[in-house]
Amino acid sequence: MLLKAFENGADGVMVIGCLEGDCHYVNGNIRARARVERVYNILGQINIGPDRVRMYNLSAGEGAKFAAFANEFVEKIEELGPSPINVSRKAEHQTSLQEVER
Amino acid sequence: MITGTPKPIDEILEMVEPYDNIIVAGCFGCVTVCRVGGDKEVQVLSSTLRLAREARGKKLEIKEVCLERQCDPEYLELMRPYVEDHQAVLSIACGAGIQFLAEKFTITPVLPGINTGFLGVTERQGEWAERCQGCGDCVLHLTGGICPVTRCAKSIFHGPCGGSVSGKCEVSKDVACGWQLILDRLKALDQMENYGKIKPYKGWDSSRDGGPRRIIREDMI
Numbered sequence: 001m002l003l004k005a006f007e008n009g010a011d012g013v014m015v016i017g018c019l020e021g022d023c024h025y026v027n028g029n030i031r032a033r034a035r036v037e038r039v040y041n042i043l044g045q046i047n048i049g050p051d052r053v054r055m056y057n058l059s060a061g062e063g064a065k066f067a068a069f070a071n072e073f074v075e076k077i078e079e080l081g082p083s084p085i086n087v088s089r090k091a092e093h094q095t096s097l098q099e100v101e102r
Numbered sequence: 103m104i105t106g107t108p109k110p111i112d113e114i115l116e117m118v119e120p121y122d123n124i125i126v127a128g129c130f131g132c133v134t135v136c137r138v139g140g141d142k143e144v145q146v147l148s149s150t151l152r153l154a155r156e157a158r159g160k161k162l163e164i165k166e167v168c169l170e171r172q173c174d175p176e177y178l179e180l181m182r183p184y185v186e187d188h189q190a191v192l193s194i195a196c197g198a199g200i201q202f203l204a205e206k207f208t209i210t211p212v213l214p215g216i217n218t219g220f221l222g223v224t225e226r227q228g229e230w231a232e233r234c235q236g237c238g239d240c241v242l243h244l245t246g247g248i249c250p251v252t253r254c255a256k257s258i259f260h261g262p263c264g265g266s267v268s269g270k271c272e273v274s275k276d277v278a279c280g281w282q283l284i285l286d287r288l289k290a291l292d293q294m295e296n297y298g299k300i301k302p303y304k305g306w307d308s309s310r311d312g313g314p315r316r317i318i319r320e321d322m323i
Contacts, residue, residue, distance in 0.1 A: 003149035042146075045111045046154035084157035091159065 002039045002053060009086055012077035014070065015055040022059065029057060048083055051076065103132035104196040105219040105230045106139065114147070114192065115154055117213045121189040122161065126151070126215070127181070127203065128168035129195035136230055138216050139194035141168040147194060147215060172199025178206045185210050238308030238315065244296045246287030251304075253280025259304055261285070261297070 005013045015036050017029035036055040044050035054076075056069045082090075118124055126148045133139030148164045155162040165188060169177040172195035185191065185207045193200040194215035204212035220232040237251045241259075251257045255273045258281070265272025266279040269286075288294050308315075 003146060003153065006153055007149055042111070042150050046115075046150060047157055048153055085153060088156055088159045 002036070003042070006043070006048060006052070006083060006085060009083075009089070010052075011083045011086065012052040012054075012073060012080070014073050015053070016066070016069075017055060017057050019057050019059050048085065049080060051080060052083060103135050103222065103224075103230075104198070105136045105222045105232075106133055106196055106216040107219060108138055108143075108147075108194075108216055109214065111150060111154065114151065114213075114215055118151065118162065118190065118192060123163040123187075123189050125165045125167060125181070125185065125188045125191045127172065127191055127193045127195065128166075129170075129172045129193075129199050130168055131171045131173070131195070131199075133195055133199075133216065134168075136222075136224070137228075139196070143194055144168050147192075169195075172196075173202055175202070175206065178203060181207070235309070237304075237306070239305065241301070244299055245284045246291055246293065246296070248280065248284045248287055250280055250284060253278070253283060255280075259301060 002013055002015070015032065017032050018024070020029060023029040033055055036053060039053050040050045043052055054073060056066075056073075058066055058069070126144050128134070128139050128141055128144035130140060133143075134141070137143065144166045148166050151162055152164060165184065167181065169180065171177050172193060181191075181203075186209065188210065190211040190213055191203060191207065192213045192215045193203050195203070196216075197214070197218040200212060200214050219230075221234040221236060222230045222232045225231050232252055234249060235252050235257075242249060250259055254263075255271050255277065256263060262279050262281040262285070263272075266282055269279055269282045271277040271279045285297070288296055306312075
């Protein structure tokens with residue numbers, strides 16, 4: 001699902017899990033972290049950039065903290081710029097536009 | 103089950119480099135259980151390949167499939183209607199499945215997406231360990247259910263060798279001495295008399311030494 005988000009044009013993906021030791025599914029958030037790390041490694045290997053995915057742990061009552069994390073993540077992604085997928089799609093789009101103009 | 107590990111993504115990307123339209127084929131058998139070649143792994147690998155290729159401006163079209171088993175002809179036949187519409191098949195089944203696929207579809211290149219490992223067990227979620235080498239002449243009834251062929255690095259049949267120290271094999275301090283395990287188990291079972299029954303030598307003709315093996319069951323043909 002995380003990789004699909006990048007295929008669908010996401011520049012970054014935040015994963016929010018509940019606080020460690022406080023998951024309804026006992027160790028579901030720990031397992032989710034391991035899955036996110038796997039995607040982190042995949043994105044690094046294929047030069048999309050590992051930092052485009054990040055996991056945060058929050059409780060449902062921490063709205064303000066969520067907003068702070070979201071802002072922090074958005075800033076980080078803006079720093080990184082569009083994902084190479086979007087750069088490639090934009091270039092392809094421009095090439096096809098030029099062909100139409102000709 | 104037959105276990106395996108994913109091939110490095112760079113190696114797979116190099117394999118699929120000449121193609122722009124492939125099938126990624128998984129298997130619902132052993133490789134699904136050891137989380138290396140099932141439906142989920144087909145999806146993850148396909149997404150990874152598409153992303154890697156598109157990031158370089160060279161798109162890759164992928165048809166994702168997962169067969170019940172790649173080691174049985176009836177399931178492979180289900181791919182026949184569309185295999186030839188693709189330039190290659192990247193299989194993440196075990197080596198047996200990959201080869202059977204290549205045997206059935208002779209004009210389409212078949213590529214391996216995993217490195218097939220061993221016959222093993224799930225010791226815990228995410229950890230598998232070897233238990234059988236398929237030697238074709240089982241002695242587990244004499245060895246307390248612990249295989250000397252697999253668990254002893256030298257596959258010896260006469261008890262621990264000089265490299266066994268404090269129950270560990272000289273190969274690595276993380277590897278238990280197979281023969282120490284066998285002796286401890288025989289003692290616990292009060293079956294130490296079996297230790298003397300072990301064959302003085304083992305014929306390997308039923309193992310790989312006789313070349314590729316075949317089983318023919320007349321009652322099932």
